[in-house]
Amino acid sequence: MTAALAHVPRQIPNPEATPGLADARLLPDDAFLRDWDAIILGDDVKERLVRQAAAAVRIRSEVAFTDVPLHGVVLLSGPPGVGKTTLARGLADRVARSIRLAGRPPWAFLEVDPHALASSALGKSQKSVHQLFNVVIAEQAEMGPTVVLLDEVETLFTDRSQLSMDANPIDVHRAVDAGLVALDALARRHPDLLLLATTNYAEALDPALASRADLLVQVPLPDLAARRVILGHTLAALAAAFPASPELTSPRTLQAAAEASDELDGRKLRKAVAEACAYDPMAGGHPGRLTVEALLATLRGVQR
Ligand SMILES: Nc1ncnc2c1ncn2[C@@H]1O[C@H](COP(=O)(O)OP(=O)(O)OP(=O)(O)O)[C@@H](O)[C@H]1O
Ligand SMILES: [Mg+2]
Known part of the structure; x- marks a missing residue:
């Protein structure tokens, strides 16, 4: 995107017409700001998250991937109900407010519906994952800074070593592979693409995804x-x-x-x-x- 195009309103996909997408909007968004404010966590956890996400975007813009292999992936893990999803939406908003990139269009937010991808008809998960990452997300990342929320990410990046034979393991295996390949390609190409992933089954998550996370945050029960x-x-x-x-x-x-x-x-x-x-x-x-x-x-x- 050139500076001359920066004033053109950014197009975002219609989630209702895009398989695998639960939400799409431009940032900042006041509803997400309220989400951010609603989550109470001790020890400066929230502000540290913003600083770390901002640092990752800045470093990735200036330093080669081979030197500092940051994927722009933040993984929020913890028990149910501790605010991971709400926090991720709020973080997306805070990042968009704190990092305004000169000559770039506004940030966009996409939320992936992992269940829609994982429950695709037999043999289709791999194609759905490919379509979502390499077309929908890649197109947005091409247009400008983008935050993608991968909620309940273990649904999509299921640990391949734990697959049982009754769940169409070959398709799941290929879908995970497709997702990882796409993640690597997106990370190399788009320094202002940020992926926020949440899970409450860290042990069910494929270790290859966990290893791509730049930051792993355990969201605790409130003290x-x-x-x-x-x-x-x-x-x-x-x-x-x-x-x-x-x-x-x-x-x-x-x-x-x-x-x-x-x-x-x-x-x-x-x-x-x-x-x-x-x-x-x-x-x-x-x-x-x-x-x-x-x-x-x-x-x-x-x-x-
Ligand atoms: N630390 C917190 N401070 C304030 N509100 C919280 C906190 N944790 C959870 N909540 C509230 O609980 C509700 C559920 O939060 P949320 O859905 O983000 O949790 P989650 O960790 O994603 O849960 P799950 O793992 O089941 O998806 C929200 O209304 C949220 O505001
Ligand atoms: Mg959640």
């Missing part, structure tokens, strides 16, 4: 301080729609609620607040009548 903030945000959002007792969001309640929710992931925490509204029969399911006691009892009772 006590993070749980306090997540519960505070969730209760405040609920109170904005259904004014309730201010005691619910007091520091004392939030501390007690965070202590009662050890080992809960972010998704369960947020859901538990909604569930608590149905705890007390006297409240009749009205969120405005939620009590501290109902909240704590519900949090303690959530299955770990």
Whole structure:
């Protein structure tokens, strides 16, 4: 893309008409910014992710692949419900906001639907993967800076050594090979292509993909301080729609609620607040009548 073309609005594919694509949009996008803000993680994890992604794009633009073999792949791994997908969408947005490349069009975001590719009819996975990586993603990367989200990446890059004979292993094997070959080619050709992958089955992931990741981030369960903030945000959002007792969001309640929710992931925490509204029969399911006691009892009772 030349500087003269930079003002031309960037074309992105229609996900509904593109097999294997779950979403496509231009960045930045305020909905993704809200996603980013919603995820609470300790230890500077989020800002470190942005810095590392930005450094990878900058290094790859200036230094040969053979010298620093960065693939532009960031792998977020961790248990279900810890915010990996939300974080990846937010990171895409943050990267687009922090790296504005002179003379280049705006960043585009593509989200791959791995299940659509993996469930393609017998013998078709390889072709679908090839089409998606070498045509759809390659075309976007050719046009300008692009972030691709490979959610639940183990579905696509299944560990080839663990394939059982009942799952059409030859097709899966070829699909994984096709994906890896395409990744290598894309990485060499497009320094401003970033692939964000998520998994909660790191052990089911083909090691060749893990080895291509420039950065492997374990997204942890929220610690006590993070749980306090997540519960505070969730209760405040609920109170904005259904004014309730201010005691619910007091520091004392939030501390007690965070202590009662050890080992809960972010998704369960947020859901538990909604569930608590149905705890007390006297409240009749009205969120405005939620009590501290109902909240704590519900949090303690959530299955770990
Ligand atoms: N650390 C966190 N802080 C705030 N909210 C969180 C956190 N972790 C998860 N959530 C909330 O939980 C919900 C689920 O998050 P998300 O789908 O991103 O998790 P995930 O790790 O991708 O899960 P899965 O592995 O099941 O796909 C979102 O609404 C998200 O905001
Ligand atoms: Mg997810």
